[in-house]
Amino acid sequence: MSNHLELLNQLFEPIVLVDKDQRIVHYNHNFTTFSKLSPRKLKKIEKFSDVFISVDKKIDLVKIFSEATSENKTVLSMEGEVQFSDSLESYVVVVKIIPVKSNEDFQYLICLNDLSIEKNIFDKYKVQVSELKNSYKQLVHADKLKSIGELTAGISHEISNPLTIASGSTELLEIFLESGDVAGNIDEIREAIENIQSSLLRINKITLNMKKFVYKDDEKKEYVNLNSVLNSSLELVGPSFAQQAVELKFESSKEDVIAYANELRIEQVLVNLLKNALDAVVLANPEKRRVTLSLDTSNDGEAIFIKVLDNGSGVEGSITDQIFNPFFTTKEVGSGTGMGLSLSSQIIESHQGTIIHQDNIGAGSIFTIELPGVELSSYLENESTISNLDAISELKILVIDNEISVLNLFSSLFQDESISIIGSTRPLEALNILDKLDVDVVIADYNMPEMNGSELAKIIRDKGNDVPIVYLTSEDFKQKFLDDKKKLNISSVIIKPFTKQSILDSLNLSIGDSNE
Amino acid sequence: MSDKLTTKYDIDGDTAIVYFKGMIDEDSEFETIKGLSNKTYIFDFDEVSLINSCGIREWVNFLETIPKDVSLTYRNCRQIIIEQINMVHGFIRTGACVESFYAPYYCESCDEEFKVHLKSVDVKDSKAPVVTCSKCQKSELEFDAIEQQYFQFIK
Numbered sequence: 001m002s003n004h005l006e007l008l009n010q011l012f013e014p015i016v017l018v019d020k021d022q023r024i025v026h027y028n029h030n031f032t033t034f035s036k037l038s039p040r041k042l043k044k045i046e047k048f049s050d051v052f053i054s055v056d057k058k059i060d061l062v063k064i065f066s067e068a069t070s071e072n073k074t075v076l077s078m079e080g081e082v083q084f085s086d087s088l089e090s091y092v093v094v095v096k097i098i099p100v101k102s103n104e105d106f107q108y109l110i111c112l113n114d115l116s117i118e119k120n121i122f123d124k125y126k127v128q129v130s131e132l133k134n135s136y137k138q139l140v141h142a143d144k145l146k147s148i149g150e151l152t153a154g155i156s157h158e159i160s161n162p163l164t165i166a167s168g169s170t171e172l173l174e175i176f177l178e179s180g181d182v183a184g185n186i187d188e189i190r191e192a193i194e195n196i197q198s199s200l201l202r203i204n205k206i207t208l209n210m211k212k213f214v215y216k217d218d219e220k221k222e223y224v225n226l227n228s229v230l231n232s233s234l235e236l237v238g239p240s241f242a243q244q245a246v247e248l249k250f251e252s253s254k255e256d257v258i259a260y261a262n263e264l265r266i267e268q269v270l271v272n273l274l275k276n277a278l279d280a281v282v283l284a285n286p287e288k289r290r291v292t293l294s295l296d297t298s299n300d301g302e303a304i305f306i307k308v309l310d311n312g313s314g315v316e317g318s319i320t321d322q323i324f325n326p327f328f329t330t331k332e333v334g335s336g337t338g339m340g341l342s343l344s345s346q347i348i349e350s351h352q353g354t355i356i357h358q359d360n361i362g363a364g365s366i367f368t369i370e371l372p373g374v375e376l377s378s379y380l381e382n383e384s385t386i387s388n389l390d391a392i393s394e395l396k397i398l399v400i401d402n403e404i405s406v407l408n409l410f411s412s413l414f415q416d417e418s419i420s421i422i423g424s425t426r427p428l429e430a431l432n433i434l435d436k437l438d439v440d441v442v443i444a445d446y447n448m449p450e451m452n453g454s455e456l457a458k459i460i461r462d463k464g465n466d467v468p469i470v471y472l473t474s475e476d477f478k479q480k481f482l483d484d485k486k487k488l489n490i491s492s493v494i495i496k497p498f499t500k501q502s503i504l505d506s507l508n509l510s511i512g513d514s515n516e
Numbered sequence: 517m518s519d520k521l522t523t524k525y526d527i528d529g530d531t532a533i534v535y536f537k538g539m540i541d542e543d544s545e546f547e548t549i550k551g552l553s554n555k556t557y558i559f560d561f562d563e564v565s566l567i568n569s570c571g572i573r574e575w576v577n578f579l580e581t582i583p584k585d586v587s588l589t590y591r592n593c594r595q596i597i598i599e600q601i602n603m604v605h606g607f608i609r610t611g612a613c614v615e616s617f618y619a620p621y622y623c624e625s626c627d628e629e630f631k632v633h634l635k636s637v638d639v640k641d642s643k644a645p646v647v648t649c650s651k652c653q654k655s656e657l658e659f660d661a662i663e664q665q666y667f668q669f670i671k
Contacts, residue, residue, distance in 0.1 A: 012603075030603070
């Protein structure tokens with residue numbers, strides 16, 4: 001036994017050996033150091049549970065000791081905060097009690113695992129991460145303000161055009177009214193009024209666009225049509241391009257390219273890339289100054305590509321691997337913060353995408369952004385939420401509707417629930433997703449351009465997939481549900497306009513049926 | 517008031533006397549004294565309130581920046597420092613000496629604990645020096661730790 005005691009003395013962990021009545025038989029040196037209880041004090045202690053108090057009541061030493069002694073098994077406590085007698089200092093520990101056979105009887109090793117430092121560092125880490133997130137938000141905002149500052153000259157030039165038209169039309173109206181011959185000039189008067197109205201609308205749109213870009217800031221993603229996002233970016237930078245006589249082209253392979261993204265953050269990235277392209281072209285001053293913005297998808301719809309191509313000065317080979325680093329700039333001090341590409345890269349990464357640079361053929365650069373298709377990105381976004389949850393009872397629902405407003409409505413209605421929405425605007429791409437992912441329910445709009453609900457359901461069933469399917473449709477098409485209910489095992493129907501409750505009722509019906 | 521570690525030093529010829537105050541932990545920095553190029557360092561721990569394993573790591577890393585031929589002396593070591601010296605390899609470098617420290621004593625008559633300032637040279641054969649209670653002036657204080665373990669560093 002003395003050899004074993006000597007072994008205990010060599011251990012770093014504070015350890016006490018007690019008998020079945022919790023009387024202290026032996027303790028190692030580290031226990032006195034840890035507890036700050038001298039041998040004199042420990043001699044006076046009648047039972048071990050008098051040694052410390054559980055500050056947060058998470059460690060019931062009497063209870064776990066009783067469990068260890070009655071069942072003669074090793075027992076582990078929860079992590080808890082304790083204070084040793086006569087001391088104000090507290091520690092975060094886990095207590096382990098191990099029965100040890102000694103002659104005919106049992107003794108109990110009480111081991112204390114001190115987690116105070118880990119907890120302290122973890123708490124500091126959380127505070128620092130929160131501060132970093134705030135700093136990042138401020139950087140993003142500062143980057144936006146810088147962009148707007150740089151675009152102001154072009155934007156104010158853009159506003160001056162409609163202002164000139166409105167002013168000129170107002171003068172004309174004055175002339176017509178002074179002439180007294182309103183009836184004779186009625187067409188010209190109407191035209192002047194229309195010109196004033198359209199000019200004011202144009203100015204309003206420009207300023208609203210700017211205001212939205214600068215002031216709206218949340219990290220929420222939603223289903224957006226990237227064509228309109230790219231067009232908004234072009235409107236912001238267009239005046240600057242016109243001022244510098246640089247042609248700005250936009251090429252899009254499809255009318256609707258839907259993504260699950262934060263519209264303003266993507267716009268911020270595009271504004272950064274387009275401004276950089278403009279600067280590069282002005283610097284190089286080629287004969288034909290041109291920047292092209294293009295939007296395309298992969299054949300299977302799983303990837304979206306946005307490209308900014310310019311025939312400007314390009315990026316030197318020696319610095320290509322640094323351009324996405326924070327604070328890296330080739331501009332003079334005061335002309336560029338070096339944060340534009342770094343922030344853009346982080347924004348794209350937060351969308352599970354990538355951004356790369358390549359040299360353009362001949363001269364200039366191509367920046368290519370690759371984003372996951374709408375189904376994959378909404379799934380990935382939801383998966384990261386799911387993995388953070390303690391309770392794993394997330395319902396995964398695939399919603400297929402060509403109207404992004406419907407997908408956004410589903411997302412909003414269920415954002416705080418234990419329901420994960422994966423959205424798709426195209427049945428064919430939704431079928432691809434179903435081949436790769438397990439979902440709990442499919443909710444499909446009945447009338448979609450690519451195929452209707454019955455055609456979609458038939459393909460799903462022919463593949464041997466018995467996932468519950470719910471039709472989303474108007475009252476006029478309810479009969480289709482009734483026809484397909486038995487034929488294609490359609491669980492339920494949600495009639496538009498729908499409420500959250502009607503969706504939940506339908507889900508309960510579908511999940512209930514599938515459990516049977 | 518923050519108990520973050522502060523350091524200040526006095527230079528006396530070839531000797532730098534460094535005074536530590538506060539907690540030696542994961543936030544401690546020793547930048548102010550890293551650049552000193554004295555032949556002798558005396559580290560005074562009289563006002564150190566706490567030291568944890570992260571602080572020990574920072575301390576050991578700091579010691580490695582001091583050239584091997586520099587003489588190191590530890591002075592006025594609090595009980596927490598002595599405990600670390602006895603437990604952690606590298607806290608006190610080979611060749612360094614602990615000049616003075618505090619040891620725990622107890623007076624049974626007064627029922628009071630004392631931290632008594634001792635010099636290492638006064639400890640013979642790991643036996644705690646005899647000390648009379650400064651309060652009652654009568655009783656001999658009882659050494660309030662295990663001598664073999666506490667005076668291990670002196671060996």
